[in-house]
Amino acid sequence: MDMQAVKFYQTGTFTVGNRLLAPHERSVQAEAARANSLTSGHRACQGCGEALGARYAIDAAMRATGNRIIAVNATGCLEVFSTPYPETSWQVPWIHSLFGNAAAVASGVAAAMRMKGRDDVRVIAQGGDGGTTDIGFGCLSGMFERNDDVLYICYDNEAYMNTGVQRSSATPPAARTATTPAMGAEPGNVFGTGKNVPLIAVAHQIPYVATASVANLRDLEHKVTRAMEFRGARYLHIHVPCPLGWGSAPADTIRIARLAVESGLFPLFEAINGEIASSTPIRRRVPVVEYLKLQKRFAHVVGAGGEARLAHIQAIADRNVMKFDLAREPA
Amino acid sequence: MRAGWLHRTREARLGIAGRPATEVEPVLQVRMHGRGGQGVVSGAEMLSVAAFHEGRHAQAFPSFGSERMGAPVMAFCRIDDRPIRLREPVMAPDVLVIQDATLLHQVDLFNGLSPDGYVLLNSRQGYEALGLGDLMRRMRPERLLALPATDIALEHVGRAVPNVPLLGAFAALTGIVHLDSVVAAIRGKFAGRLAETNVAAVHAAYEQTRRLLETTHA
Amino acid sequence: MLKQIEGSRGIAEGVALCRPQVICAYPITPQTHIVEGLGEMVKTGELAACEFINVESEFAALSVAIGSSAAGVRTYTATSSQGLLFMAEAVYNASGLGLPIVMTIGNRAIGAPINIWNDHSDAMSMRDAGWIQLYAETNQEALDLHIQAFRLAEELSCPVMVCMDGFILTHAYERIEVPAQEDVDAYLPPFEPRQVLDPAEPVTIGAMVGPEAFTEVRYLAHHKQMRALDRIPQLAAEFAARFGRDSGGLIRPYRTEGAETIVVSLGSINGTVQEVVDEMRAEGVAIGSVGITSFRPFPLAALRETLAGAKRVVVLEKCLAVGLGGIVSDGVRKSLSGIQLNGYTVVAGLGGRAITRVSLRRLFDDALRDALAQVTFLDLNTDLIEHELEREANARRTGPTAEALLRRLGAVSARIG
Numbered sequence: 001m002d003m004q005a006v007k008f009y010q011t012g013t014f015t016v017g018n019r020l021l022a023p024h025e026r027s028v029q030a031e032a033a034r035a036n037s038l039t040s041g042h043r044a045c046q047g048c049g050e051a052l053g054a055r056y057a058i059d060a061a062m063r064a065t066g067n068r069i070i071a072v073n074a075t076g077c078l079e080v081f082s083t084p085y086p087e088t089s090w091q092v093p094w095i096h097s098l099f100g101n102a103a104a105v106a107s108g109v110a111a112a113m114r115m116k117g118r119d120d121v122r123v124i125a126q127g128g129d130g131g132t133t134d135i136g137f138g139c140l141s142g143m144f145e146r147n148d149d150v151l152y153i154c155y156d157n158e159a160y161m162n163t164g165v166q167r168s169s170a171t172p173p174a175a176r177t178a179t180t181p182a183m184g185a186e187p188g189n190v191f192g193t194g195k196n197v198p199l200i201a202v203a204h205q206i207p208y209v210a211t212a213s214v215a216n217l218r219d220l221e222h223k224v225t226r227a228m229e230f231r232g233a234r235y236l237h238i239h240v241p242c243p244l245g246w247g248s249a250p251a252d253t254i255r256i257a258r259l260a261v262e263s264g265l266f267p268l269f270e271a272i273n274g275e276i277a278s279s280t281p282i283r284r285r286v287p288v289v290e291y292l293k294l295q296k297r298f299a300h301v302v303g304a305g306g307e308a309r310l311a312h313i314q315a316i317a318d319r320n321v322m323k324f325d326l327a328r329e330p331a
Numbered sequence: 332m333r334a335g336w337l338h339r340t341r342e343a344r345l346g347i348a349g350r351p352a353t354e355v356e357p358v359l360q361v362r363m364h365g366r367g368g369q370g371v372v373s374g375a376e377m378l379s380v381a382a383f384h385e386g387r388h389a390q391a392f393p394s395f396g397s398e399r400m401g402a403p404v405m406a407f408c409r410i411d412d413r414p415i416r417l418r419e420p421v422m423a424p425d426v427l428v429i430q431d432a433t434l435l436h437q438v439d440l441f442n443g444l445s446p447d448g449y450v451l452l453n454s455r456q457g458y459e460a461l462g463l464g465d466l467m468r469r470m471r472p473e474r475l476l477a478l479p480a481t482d483i484a485l486e487h488v489g490r491a492v493p494n495v496p497l498l499g500a501f502a503a504l505t506g507i508v509h510l511d512s513v514v515a516a517i518r519g520k521f522a523g524r525l526a527e528t529n530v531a532a533v534h535a536a537y538e539q540t541r542r543l544l545e546t547t548h549a
Numbered sequence: 550m551l552k553q554i555e556g557s558r559g560i561a562e563g564v565a566l567c568r569p570q571v572i573c574a575y576p577i578t579p580q581t582h583i584v585e586g587l588g589e590m591v592k593t594g595e596l597a598a599c600e601f602i603n604v605e606s607e608f609a610a611l612s613v614a615i616g617s618s619a620a621g622v623r624t625y626t627a628t629s630s631q632g633l634l635f636m637a638e639a640v641y642n643a644s645g646l647g648l649p650i651v652m653t654i655g656n657r658a659i660g661a662p663i664n665i666w667n668d669h670s671d672a673m674s675m676r677d678a679g680w681i682q683l684y685a686e687t688n689q690e691a692l693d694l695h696i697q698a699f700r701l702a703e704e705l706s707c708p709v710m711v712c713m714d715g716f717i718l719t720h721a722y723e724r725i726e727v728p729a730q731e732d733v734d735a736y737l738p739p740f741e742p743r744q745v746l747d748p749a750e751p752v753t754i755g756a757m758v759g760p761e762a763f764t765e766v767r768y769l770a771h772h773k774q775m776r777a778l779d780r781i782p783q784l785a786a787e788f789a790a791r792f793g794r795d796s797g798g799l800i801r802p803y804r805t806e807g808a809e810t811i812v813v814s815l816g817s818i819n820g821t822v823q824e825v826v827d828e829m830r831a832e833g834v835a836i837g838s839v840g841i842t843s844f845r846p847f848p849l850a851a852l853r854e855t856l857a858g859a860k861r862v863v864v865l866e867k868c869l870a871v872g873l874g875g876i877v878s879d880g881v882r883k884s885l886s887g888i889q890l891n892g893y894t895v896v897a898g899l900g901g902r903a904i905t906r907v908s909l910r911r912l913f914d915d916a917l918r919d920a921l922a923q924v925t926f927l928d929l930n931t932d933l934i935e936h937e938l939e940r941e942a943n944a945r946r947t948g949p950t951a952e953a954l955l956r957r958l959g960a961v962s963a964r965i966g
Contacts, residue, residue, distance in 0.1 A: 068748045072616065073755075083756035093746040095619050096755030097642050101612035104604065108571060108616025108624070109746060111600045115570040115622050121748055139612065142605030376555070376722045383553035383724060392721035395665075414724075416820030418717055419905045 028059045028221055035062035035091065037071075042089040043081040047250025049214045049240030049257060050078050050128070050155040056214075057153055057238065058092065058124065060221040064228035065122045070109050071095070074102035074127030074136055077162040077242075078155060100135035102127045103143040106150040114149075122228060126153040129170035130160040133197045140197075144204035147232040151224075154197065154235070157242035165245040169195040172265070173316070174309045176297040177245075187300045191312055198269075201235040205274030208234040213266060214241070215258035219280065223270065239266045247296025259291035264317035267324040279324040288314045359507060361408040362421040364440050365430030365494075368400040373520065374428070374494030375406035378501065380519055381512035382410045390415045403438055410507065424448060426505055430480070430493050435461060446470055449505050453480040453493045473547060476504050476540060483539070487532035488525070495529045499536030504544065510537050551726050556688035556718045559725040560653060561586030563692035565596040566733040567651075567699045569625040571617035573602040575610045577632040578665045579715035580655035584627055607632035611639035611652070618648040619754055621745040623699065626650065629715055630657035630671045637675065644679030644770065646755060647743065649702035651695060652680075655715040656816065656867075658900045662951040666901020667715040668867040669815060672844075673876050679770050681709040681777055682845040684815040686801065688718050689725050690842075693796035696728070697784050699737055704780065706743045707773050712844075714817045714867075716901065728792055736791055774846040781843050799848035801840040802855050804830060808837030810916055811856055813881055814865040815841050818897075818904055822865065825909045836913060841877070852884040861891040863916045865909075865927075867898040874924040891919055897927035933957055 028034050037058040044051035061069050071094045073079045079096045082089045097105045106125035113121045125143075127136060132154040143150055159177045160166040167177040167189055174188040182188050201209040207230040212220040220238060227234045241257050243250045260266040261280075265288060268280035289310060292298040301309045321327050361378065365371035372393040379389035387410055394405040407421040423443040432454040434440060444450070446469060452458070454477050458467050467475060478500050480493035488495070495517060502510045510533070517529045552559070560583045564572075572591070574584035588603075590596035604610045610626045618624040628636065633654060643650055654672045658664040672682060681701065685691035691713040698709040713719060744754060758766055778799065785797035795801075803823050805811055812822050819840035829836045839855055841848065856862055862885070864878035873879075875894035882892060893916060898904045908928055915921050933954050941947050 070620065070746045070748065080757065083753055085757050085759045085762070088753035088756055090753050091751055093748055093751040094753050095616070095746055097612060097615050097646070098638055101608060101615075101639060104609040104612035105616035105619075107602065107604075107609075108573070108613035108618070109620045110616075111571045111602060111613070112617040112620030112622040115598065115600055115617075116620075138606055139609050142609050145605070146602065379722045380553045388724055389553065390721060390723045392717065395716070417824050417906065418817050418821050420903050422905060422907070 027056075027218055028063050029056065029217075035059050035067055037062055037090065037092045038082060039089045039091055041087065043084050044077070045242075045244050045250070047241075047243040047253040048077075048081075049242060049253050050157060051081070052217075052253070053155050053212075053214045053220065053238045053240045054078055054082075054126065054153075056217050056220050057126075057224050057236070060224040061122070061124055061151070061228055062092065064225045065120070068121045069093075070113075070121060070123050072097070072102050072106040072109060072123065072125045074125075074131030075099040075162075076128035076131050077157075078126065078128065080162055099131050101139050102131060102136060103150065103152055104139040106152070107143050107146065107148040110149045119149075123150045124153060125150050126155065128161065129154060129156040129158060130168045132156075133169045133195050137195075137197075141200075141204065144201060144206050144233045144235070147206060149231050149233070151227050151234045151236065153224075154237045155240045156237055157240050157245060159242075159245050161242050161245045169193070170197070172313075174298065174301050174306075174313060176247075176300070182297075182300040188297070188309075191309075198235070198237045198271075201237075202271040202274055202276070204233070206233040206235065207231070207273060209237075209271040210235075211237045211239070211266065211268050213239040213257045213261050213268065215239075215254055215261050216268070216280075219268065226270075245297070247299075248294050252294055256291065256294050259286060259294070262286045263288045263291045264321040264326055265291060265313070267320045267326060269324050276324070279326060281328045281330045282321070282326045283330060285321070285327065288317050358412065359410040359426070360421040360424050361410075361426040361428065362424035363406045363408070363428040363430065364434055364438065365404055366400075366434070367402045367404050368492075369404075369430045370492045370494035371404045371430055372406045374430070374498060375408045377494070377498060377513070377516040377520060378408045378508065379410070380516035381498070381502075381508040382408075384512040384515045385508060387412055388415050394420055403434060426501070426507070427451070428497055428501065429453060430497060432456075432461060435463070441466060444470075447474070449474045450476065451497055451500050451504060452477045453497060455479045455482065473544070474504070476500060476543065478536060478540060478543070480536060483532055483536050487535055488528040496532050496536035499533035500540040503537045503540035510534070550729075551724060553722060553724055555582060556691060556713065556721050556723070556725075557582030557655075558586050559688050559692045559727065560695060560713070560719075561590065562727050563695045564625055564651075564653075565590050566728060566730055567625075567696055567737055568623065568734075568739075569596075569599055570622040571600050571602065571614070571624045573604050573610045573613040573617075573624075573626050575604050575607045575628070575632060577607070577629050577657075578655075579657060579667075579719045580627045580629045580653060582719065583653055583655070587625075607636040608639055611636040611643060611650070614650045614652075615639060615643055615646065615648055618643075618650050618742075619646065619744070619746050621740070621742045621747070623703075623740045624650050625652070627653035627655065629655040630659050630665075633671045633675060634659065637678075640675050640678045640680065643708045645766075647706040647770075648708055649699070649706055649740070649742075650708040651698045651702055652708065652710050653695070654710050654712045655719045656712050657715040664900040665715075667717050668899045668901065669712070670868045670899075672710060672712045673868040675710070676845055676876070679707070679774075680845065681705075681707055681774065681843070683709065683711050683797065683843055684841065685711065685713045685718065686817055686819050686840050686842070688713070688721060688723050689794070690796045691718060692725060692727070693788060693792070693794070694842075696733055696737060697781075697788055697797045700784055701777065701780060703740050703742075705773050705777060707770075707777070712816065717817050726792075726794070732791055736788065777843075778846045778848065778850075781846075797842060799841075799843045799851045800855065801842060803838045803840070805837035805839060805855050805859075807835055808858075809835040809860045810837075810863065810913065811859045811861075812836070812838045812863045812865055812913065813841065813852075813856075813877065814838070815844060815877060816867070818865060818867065821904060821906060822909065825906055825913060828906075828910065829913060834917065836917075844877075844880075847880045847884075849880070849884040852881060853888070856881070856885060856890075857888055859890055861893065861916060861919065863893045863895060863913070863921070865895045865897055865904075867896075869896050869899065893921045894924045895921070895927050896924065902928065930958075
C-alpha cells in the first residue's frame with residue numbers, strides 16, 4: 001500500500017488532541033486522566049492567554065514527571081487569579097513568595113529535593129514578563145549561572161497587566177500602555193528599548209531555551225516535555241495575548257498569537273547549551289499590520305500618521321525572519 | 332630568664348584568691364601596630380592561642396581602617412586568668428608591638444603606654460637612630476627591644492611578614508607566654524613546610540632576643 | 550571541645566552541628582568569615598548532607614532559603630547591614646509564611662555614609678518584621694544561641710535572627726566551647742515542618758489574604774512571639790542542663806539587687822558595662838546592669854520586674870531612631886509603664902566608635918547625679934558639630950557633610966580609640 005504523508009493543521013475549530021494521531025502524540029489535554037494542575041474556578045479574564053498557556057504547560061510537565069512537580073510562582077496575574085482568597089485552583093504543590101524571587105525560591109526548592117534524595121521531583125518557576133525580565137532578572141540570571149535544576153516559564157503578555165497595564169522591558173516598540181500612552185511625538189513605547197530575555201538565556205549557555213506560543217499548543221507541550229528531559233537550568237518563554245491589556249477581543253487570543261508568529265514578530269526557536277538548535281519556519285508569512293490591527297494598543301500605528309512606526313515594526317519582523325531563517329521551506 | 336614583672340604584678344594585684352574588689356583590669360594588654368599585609372591581626376590571634384595553650388583566657392581582635400594592603404592596622408590582645416568581659420580597644424597597653432617603623436611618626440603609637448611597659452620594634456636600627464631617644468629615657472631601657480624581624484622572616488620563611496619573629500621576641504622579652512606555646516600556636520595556624528619555616532623563624536627571633544638582652548644586661 | 554578561635558569560626562562550627570541541609574550565602578563584611586567557614590566544611594565533607602549555594606544577592610539568599618525551608622529542609626543564611634536591607638522584602642515574607650529559617654546578623658551600621666563597623670541599626674531596621682531577635686553577649690553565647698534558635702524556630706514555625714556585634718565579636722579570637730554532636734542532636738531533633746511542598750500532598754503556600762482574615766493571620770504571628778516569651782527561658786534552662794552553661798534567656802541581670810541605677814544594653818557592650826559596674830560597686834555605688842538577650846519578643850514583664858525598684862535607668866543603645874532618639878529605650882519605657890523613675894537614653898558606639906570604660910564611668914557618674922539629658926550621644930564631638938552647623942548657616946553649597954567632617958577631623962588613622 002502506498003504511504004502518503006499527511007499534514008495536520010489546526011485551523012478553524014482549534015480542536016485539541018486530534019483523534020487521528022497515535023495516543024502518545026495527542027495533547028495532554030485530550031486525556032481524561034490529565035493532572036488538571038490549574039483547575040477550573042480561577043478568576044482569569046475571558047480569553048486570557050496566560051491561563052491557557054499555564055494549563056497546558058504545567059499539565060505537560062506533570063505528565064513528563066509522573067505527576068511530581070513543585071511550582072514556584074511570582075506575583076502577577078497568574079498568581080492572583082489562581083489563588084483568590086480563600087480558594088486556590090492549583091492541584092500541585094505551589095508556593096508564591098515575592099515578585100522578583102521566583103527563580104531563587106525555585107533554586108532553594110530544587111536544593112531541598114536533592115538533599116531529601118528526591119531528584120524525581122522537578123521544580124518549575126513561573127512568572128509574567130514583569131517578574132521575569134525586570135524585577136526578577138537578577139535572580140533569573142543567578143539561577144541560570146548556577147545551572148540550578150529549574151525550568152523557568154515566562155508567560156509574556158508584554159506589560160505589567162495585573163497592576164493595570166504598565167510598560168515592562170518586554171513591551172514591544174510603539175505599544176500603548178498606561179505608562180507609555182499613545183500621545184505626543186512618540187506615542188506608545190519607545191523604539192530601541194527592551195530586552196530579549198530568550199536570547200539572554202541562550203547567552204547563559206544553559207541546557208535548554210525555547211520560545212513557544214499559545215497559537216501552537218502542541219508545540220508548547222512538546223517543548224515543555226523536551227525541557228523536562230534535561231537537567232539543569234532551562235527557560236521557556238511563552239507568548240500569551242492579554243485581551244484586556246492589548247485591547248483585543250477575547251475570542252481572538254489564539255488567532256492573534258498565531259499572527260504574531262506568522263508575521264515574524266514572535267519567532268519560535270529552541271537553543272541547546274548556547275546554540276540555536278531549531279526554529280519553526282513560517283508557513284504563510286503575513287505583514288505585521290494583520291497582527292497589529294486587531295489590537296487597540298497599536299491603533300496609532302495602523303491608523304493614519306503611523307506609517308513610519310509601522311514600517312519600523314515591519315523591519316523588526318523582517319530581521320527576525322532572517323536571523324532565525326523562518327522563510328525557509330518547512331520540512 | 333623569665334621576666335619577673337608579670338608574677339610580681341599579678342600577686343600584688345590579685346591577692347590570693349579570686350578577683351579582689353579593687354581589681355577590675357585584665358592582667359595583660361597588648362597592642363600591635365603595623366600595615367595591612369604584615370600579619371598584625373594573625374600575630375595577635377596567635378598570641379591569644381599561645382596563652383590559651385597555657386590554660387589562660389585570651390582575647391584578640393583587630394581594628395581595621397579601610398580594608399586594603401598597606402593601610403595602618405591595629406590589633407589587640409588581652410590575657411587574663413578569668414573570662415575577659417571588656418571589649419574596648421587597648422587604650423593602656425602593657426606591651427606595644429610595632430611591626431612597621433614607618434608608622435612611627437605618622438600614628439600616635441605610644442598613646443597610653445605605661446612607663447613600665449614593653450616595646451617591641453621591628454627595625455634594623457635602634458631607638459636612638461629612629462628619633463625615639465625621649466621615649467627611651469621615659470621607659471625602662473631593658474624593656475625596649477629593636478629587632479630586624481622582617482629580615483628574620485625573609486631568611487627563614489622567605490616572606491616579608493614579621494609577625495611570627497616578633498612573637499618569638501615577645502616570649503623572650505616579656506616571659507608572658509612560653510616559646511613552646513607560641514610554637515603550638517604557629518603549628519595550629521600553618522601546615523607543612525610553612526609551619527616548619529615559621530617555627531624556625533620564631534626560634535631564631537627568640538634566641539636573638541635573649542642574646543640581645545644578655546648583652547644589654549652584661 | 551574547648552577552642553581558641555575566631556567568633557565567626559565558632560558560629561560556623563556551631564551551625565554545622567545543627568545539621569543544616571541548605572546554606573545560601575552572599576558575602577558582606579563582617580559576616581563573611583562565617584559562611585566561608587561553612588562553605589569550606591561543606592567542600593571537605595566535614596559538614597555532610599548539606600548544599601552550599603553561592604547566590605547573586607542577599608535578596609536571592611533569603612529567597613533560596615524560603616524555597617528550601619518551604620520544601621522541608623533545615624536552612625541557614627547570614628548577612629549584615631546593607632544586605633539585610635536588600636533582602637527586606639524577603640525578611641517579611643519568611644516570617645509571614647512561617648518558615649523556620651535561622652539567620653545570623655553580623656551587626657553593622659547602615660549607610661549612607663557607608664560604614665563597615667559595628668552598631669545595631671541593621672537588626673533594628675527589621676525589628677518589627679516578625680522574626681525573633683536574639684542578641685549575643687559573647688562568642689560562646691552566639692554559638693549557643695544558634696542551637697537554641699533552630700529549636701525555637703522549628704517549634705514555633707517562626708524565623709529567628711541571631712545578632713552578634715560585627716568585628717567586636719565576629720572577628721575576635723576568644724575561648725569557645727564547641728559542643729559535641731551527640732549533645733546537639735539530643736537538644737535539636739530533626740526538622741518536622743508544619744507545612745511542606747510535597748507532590749504526595751499538594752498545598753498552596755503564599756496565597757493572597759484579604760481583609761477578612763489578614764488581621765487574624767497577623768495576630769497569630771504576634772501570639773507566636775508571646776509564646777516565645779515562655780519558651781525562650783525554658784529552652785535556655787534545658788540548654789544549661791545539658792551543656793552546663795548559661796546562654797540565652799530573655800534578659801541577663803547583673804548585680805541588680807538593691808541597685809538604684811541600672812544600665813540596660815544589648816550585645817557585647819554589656820561585658821564592658823559589667824566591668825564598670827564592678828568598679829563602682831567596689832566604691833559602694835548601688836549600680837547594676839541588664840543585658841537584653843531577647844529583643845523580639847521584647848521582655849516587658851521580665852524587665853519590669855528587674856527595673857521596678859531602681860531610681861534611674863540608663864539605656865545604652867547602639868542605634869538611633871532619627872527624629873525620636875532611642876529605640877531600645879522605647880521598649881524599656883513601655884515595660885515601666887506606670888512606674889515613676891528617671892530614664893535616660895544614651896546613643897553610643899554608632900558606626901563602630903569604641904565605647905570605653907572611662908567614658909562609661911563618666912557617663913554613669915553623671916547619671917548618678919541625674920545630670921544627663923533625656924537623650925545623650927556619648928562622646929559626641931561637639932567641635933565638629935558646631936563647625937559644620939556654622940558652615941551650613943553661612944553658605945548654600947557646603948558639599949557632602951561626611952567629607953567636610955572628615956576633613957576637619959584630620960588624618961583618621963592617627964587615632965587609637
